[in-house]
Amino acid sequence: QVQLEESGGGSVQAGGSLRLSCKMSGGSIRDCCMAWFRQAPGKERERVSHFSTGGSITYSDSVKGRFTISRDNAKNTLYLQMNSLKSEDTALYSCAAAFGVSQCLFRNYKYWGQGTQVTVSS
Numbered sequence: 116q117v118q119l120e121e122s123g124g125g126s127v128q129a130g131g132s133l134r135l136s137c138k139m140s141g142g143s144i145r146d147c148c149m150a151w152f153r154q155a156p157g158k159e160r161e162r163v164s165h166f167s168t169g170g171s172i173t174y175s176d177s178v179k180g181r182f183t184i185s186r187d188n189a190k191n192t193l194y195l196q197m198n199s200l201k202s203e204d205t206a207l208y209s210c211a212a213a214f215g216v217s218q219c220l221f222r223n224y225k226y227w228g229q230g231t232q233v234t235v236s237s
Contacts, residue, residue, distance in 0.1 A: 117139065117141040117142040117212060117214070117226045118139070118140045118226075119139055119211070119212060119227065120137070120138045120140075121136065121137050121209065121210055121230060122136050122138075123231060124231030124232045124233045126234040126236065127200055128236055128237075129201055129235055129236065129237045130199060130200065132196070132197060132198045133197045133200065134195070134196050135151070135195040135208055135231060136192055136193070137151075137193040137210030137228055138190070138192045139192070139212065140191070144186055147168065147215075147216075148167060148168055148212065148213040148223065149166045149193050149211075150162055150163075150165030150210065150211050150212075150219065151209070151210055152210075152211055152224075153207065153208045153233075154207050154209075155206040158206075161175060163177075163182060164182060164184040164195065165184070165219055166184065166193075168216070172184055177203075181197065181198050182195060182196065182198070183195070183196040184196075195208070200233075201235060202235050202236065202237040203235075204233060204235050205234050206232075207232055208230060208233050209230040210228045211226060211227045211228070212226040213225060213226075214226075
């Protein structure tokens with residue numbers, strides 16, 4: 116059974132940086148869509164960035180140029196480097212995986228981590 120576990124969240128001042136990690140067990144991060152999502156109170160869930168099954172990377176406009184997604188296949192771990200953090204980046208960040216799909220659509224993500232809180236103070 117695929118399990119995902121995030122770490123690395125915390126509290127930081129605006130302009131600071133954090134690096135999130137997502138360790139997968141029971142599957143391989145190379146064989147699926149892997150994404151970082153976030154959800155702030157009262158707001159819809161947003162996909163921040165993701166790897167497609169072909170390895171291409173996509174970012175939401177809200178984080179482009181500030182966040183970098185990467186992965187270490189040997190460690191079976193996904194990362195999100197977040198720089199120049201803003202108060203509006205405050206949210207619960209979760210990683211998710213979708214296996215056996217041709218498109219990395221929102222509805223295809225069946226496996227989710229428990230999330231890690233990121234709080235940015237201005």
